[in-house]
Amino acid sequence: KQEVTQIPAALSVPEGENLVLNCSFTDSAIYNLQWFRQDPGKGLTSLLLIQSSQREQTSGRLNASLDKSSGRSTLYIAASQPGDSATYLCAPTGTSGSRLTFGEGTQLTVNP
Amino acid sequence: DGGITQSPKYLFRKEGQNVTLSCEQNLNHDAMYWYRQDPGQGLRLIYYSQIVNDFQKGDIAEGYSVSREKKESFPLTVTSAQKNPTAFYLCASSIGTGISGANVLTFGAGSRLTVL
Numbered sequence A: 001k002q003e004v005t006q007i008p009a010a011l012s013v014p015e016g017e018n019l020v021l022n023c024s025f026t027d028s029a030i031y032n033l034q035w036f037r038q039d040p041g042k043g044l045t046s047l048l049l050i051q052s053s054q055r056e057q058t059s060g061r062l063n064a065s066l067d068k069s070s071g072r073s074t075l076y077i078a079a080s081q082p083g084d085s086a087t088y089l090c091a092p093t094g095t096s097g098s099r100l101t102f103g104e105g106t107q108l109t110v111n112p
Numbered sequence B: 001d002g003g004i005t006q007s008p009k010y011l012f013r014k015e016g017q018n019v020t021l022s023c024e025q026n027l028n029h030d031a032m033y034w035y036r037q038d039p040g041q042g043l044r045l046i047y048y049s050q051i052v053n054d055f056q057k058g059d060i061a062e063g064y065s066v067s068r069e070k071k072e073s074f075p076l077t078v079t080s081a082q083k084n085p086t087a088f089y090l091c092a093s094s095i096g097t098g099i100s101g102a103n104v105l106t107f108g109a110g111s112r113l114t115v116l
Helices: none
Strands: A004-007 A012-015 A017-027 A032-039 A044-051 A055-057 A064-065 A072-077 A086-096 A106-111 B004-008 B010-013 B019-025 B031-037 B043-051 B054-057 B064-066 B077-078 B087-094 B111-115
Touching: A004 B019, A012 A017, A012 A072, A017 A086, A017 A106, A032 A064, A032 A072, A032 B031, A044 A055, A044 A064, A044 A072, A044 B004, B004 B087, B010 B019, B019 B031, B019 B087, B019 B111, B077 B087
Parallel strands: A012 A106, B010 B111
Antiparallel strands: A004 A017, A017 A072, A032 A044, A032 A086, A055 A064, A064 A072, A086 A106, B004 B019, B019 B077, B031 B043, B031 B087, B043 B054, B064 B077, B087 B111
């Protein structure tokens, strides 16, 4: 059974810092991995999807990398802003196709 | 605008009552999903459906039921058999499944169920 761990559980940084969120998973047999953002009391918004054959994906100030063999993914946020404050979740998709397994998330607070 | 609509946003239930949460999408997606989120825990899959008139149990299906009579609708019933139903429920959809690589999930805004 896939298990996903996200470190740190919570992070508070001053505005402008570059930061890294970590995601590790136990089963490397995945099709892809997604990073999501969740604002308090809201649904999830997909940020980036990395296919298993890819090493990284970029969208604006966000960059996600994937090392499938070691079961790790990182989300890099450049020049953080208060609007980036949210919970970030990673979710690999297993080779069964339909089953995403979510981590518990990293709660990020960016202070002005 | 295309998206997923969940209703109601907040719902209160007395013990022993069944309640149904609505999920409607106008994205023409084939696959739909129901997740449960508890404080301090990740999302857990309750049920999913890859096509109309077909659905499969997820990791925590006990005490829940679903139907998929129309492509755009995937209602979730929380039955009295669910022992700890208070949670935040999220519906999602995707074009297809992970096999096609096209399973970017679109989520609804969620429904918060509280049992009194």
